[in-house]
Amino acid sequence: MSAEEQGAHGRPSRRNLLGWGGAGLVLGAGAGAATALALDDGDAKAAPAAAVPFHGAHQAGIATPVQDRLHFAAFDVTTSERADLVVLLKEWTKAAARMTAGHAVGEGAFGADEAPPDDTGEAYGLSPARLTLTFGVGPSLFTRFGLEDQRPDALEELPSFPGDHLDKARGGGDLCVQACADDPQVAVHAIRNLARIGFGSVAIRWSQLGFGKTSSTTPGAETPRNLFGFKDGTNNIAGGETAALDQHVWVPEKDGPAWLAGGSYLVARRIRMNIEVWDRTSLREQEDVFGRTKRTGAPAGKLAEHDPVSPRAMLPTAHVRLARPAAHGGHRILRRGYSFTDGTDGLGRLDAGLFFLAYQRDPRTGFIPVQRELARHDALNEYIQHVGSALFAIPPGVRDAHDWWGRALFTAPAKD
Numbered sequence: 132m133s134a135e136e137q138g139a140h141g142r143p144s145r146r147n148l149l150g151w152g153g154a155g156l157v158l159g160a161g162a163g164a165a166t167a168l169a170l171d172d173g174d175a176k177a178a179p180a181a182a183v184p185f186h187g188a189h190q191a192g193i194a195t196p197v198q199d200r201l202h203f204a205a206f207d208v209t210t211s212e213r214a215d216l217v218v219l220l221k222e223w224t225k226a227a228a229r230m231t232a233g234h235a236v237g238e239g240a241f242g243a244d245e246a247p248p249d250d251t252g253e254a255y256g257l258s259p260a261r262l263t264l265t266f267g268v269g270p271s272l273f274t275r276f277g278l279e280d281q282r283p284d285a286l287e288e289l290p291s292f293p294g295d296h297l298d299k300a301r302g303g304g305d306l307c308v309q310a311c312a313d314d315p316q317v318a319v320h321a322i323r324n325l326a327r328i329g330f331g332s333v334a335i336r337w338s339q340l341g342f343g344k345t346s347s348t349t350p351g352a353e354t355p356r357n358l359f360g361f362k363d364g365t366n367n368i369a370g371g372e373t374a375a376l377d378q379h380v381w382v383p384e385k386d387g388p389a390w391l392a393g394g395s396y397l398v399a400r401r402i403r404m405n406i407e408v409w410d411r412t413s414l415r416e417q418e419d420v421f422g423r424t425k426r427t428g429a430p431a432g433k434l435a436e437h438d439p440v441s442p443r444a445m446l447p448t449a450h451v452r453l454a455r456p457a458a459h460g461g462h463r464i465l466r467r468g469y470s471f472t473d474g475t476d477g478l479g480r481l482d483a484g485l486f487f488l489a490y491q492r493d494p495r496t497g498f499i500p501v502q503r504e505l506a507r508h509d510a511l512n513e514y515i516q517h518v519g520s521a522l523f524a525i526p527p528g529v530r531d532a533h534d535w536w537g538r539a540l541f542t543a544p545a546k547d
């Protein structure tokens with residue numbers, strides 16, 4: 132803890148307790164367990180601040196409960212020196228551990244007068260807001276740093292799908308960081324400070340802000356609605372479904388490579404939703420498109436949201452009928468997307484949609500076959516367009532204060 136984070140008597144001040152998450156709910160990574168910690172200043176009514184543990188077997192931000200806001204950034208590595216990149220990843224990891232706990236970066240926002248402060252300052256006094264920072268590496272990184280023999284076969288650029296209208300400026304990237312928090316300022320502060328630390332070694336290639344999570348990983352929570360007004364995330368993998376996570380989300384050791392064991396793959400797609408056309412579509416057509424009822428989220432022919440899906444009650448082109456795991460050998464993906472609105476396009480239409488994020492054990496059995504089917508037959512295609520795309524491998528969790536993002540990859544013994 133830096134000097135500025137000490138209270139007058141050397142004890143942490145109340146604001147600082149809130150600021151670095153000592154006062155509230157601490158959510159156990161993966162298990163979602165909650166432990167209440169007491170305030171030491173007698174203010175029992177203070178709003179609990181929430182910090183999600185940074186260290187663990189898996190990175191937070193995948194199976195941990197979904198927060199309300201997103202700032203996602205893909206980076207190009209601009210240095211050609213592998214040693215510089217390793218230094219950066221160590222610095223990023225330190226900063227990420229501090230920010231997710233509600234600390235400022237380095238010596239904070241108010242250090243020596245003669246130098247720019249270590250931290251940009253806009254999160255000063257804010258709670259950790261359940262900030263999670265999830266780090267990934269893209270296929271392009273491997274060729275650039277002599278890591279070809281460590282690139283998993285599953286990590287290659289996604290194939291193109293019928294109807295794709297991809298903007299290269301909104302896709303790809305050597306590295307990515309997904310920042311999720313309940314406060315947008317906390318998420319934006321985190322990405323901004325990582326980009327600042329990376330100046331000279333990495334540059335943001337593209338980024339996306341998101342709101343109104345479109346999926347839930349928390350059983351029993353009200354399922355959120357997407358911008359088409361439908362409940363989204365009903366049939367998702369929940370954070371506590373350990374067996375399903377092991378089977379469908381975490382990369383097991385036997386899949387290889389060794390550095391990725393306990394990690395995952397992340398597919399990111401910026402999907403524009405044609406709001407104006409949708410809003411002129413009848414309710415019956417809207418419900419036929421998804422195969423679910425708009426008010427309750429119940430599958431076609433059923434009464435309640437969580438009733439089992441009956442595909443024959445849906446049109447053959449219904450989104451849910453085509454996407455359900457039973458139509459894809461039982462393989463599942465963990466969806467963790469967010470809505471976005473980025474102003475309007477030149478024609479006065481909202482540039483709005485779904486920033487689709489999905490974690491899986493292998494994109495070749497997860498996202499790719501489902502998207503192949505959806506791209507050909509989904510009735511939803513009349514109302515959406517995929518405009519951005521990226522795939523990243525997500526290393527396992529940072530184990531302790533000596534570990535760092537990408538350590539196992541950058542220290543892996545070369546294959547013969």
Ligand SMILES: C=CC1=C(C)c2cc3[nH]c(cc4nc(cc5[nH]c(cc1n2)c(C)c5CCC(=O)O)C(CCC(=O)O)=C4C)c(C)c3C=C
Nearest residue numbers: 357361362363364365366402451454455456485501502515
């Ligand atoms: C390739 C994977 C998927 C893409 C791309 C995708 C886009 C997309 N989805 C919605 C809205 C809904 N999707 C729903 C269910 C659902 N979607 C996928 C996959 C993709 N969706 C799956 C695997 C499922 C689960 C199917 C099942 O097991 O029943 C639903 C229904 C509610 C739910 O279960 O979440 C909605 C609504 C939009 C708007 C969209 C692109 C903009």
Ligand SMILES: [Fe+2]
Nearest residue numbers: 363450451454
């Ligand atoms: Fe979907």
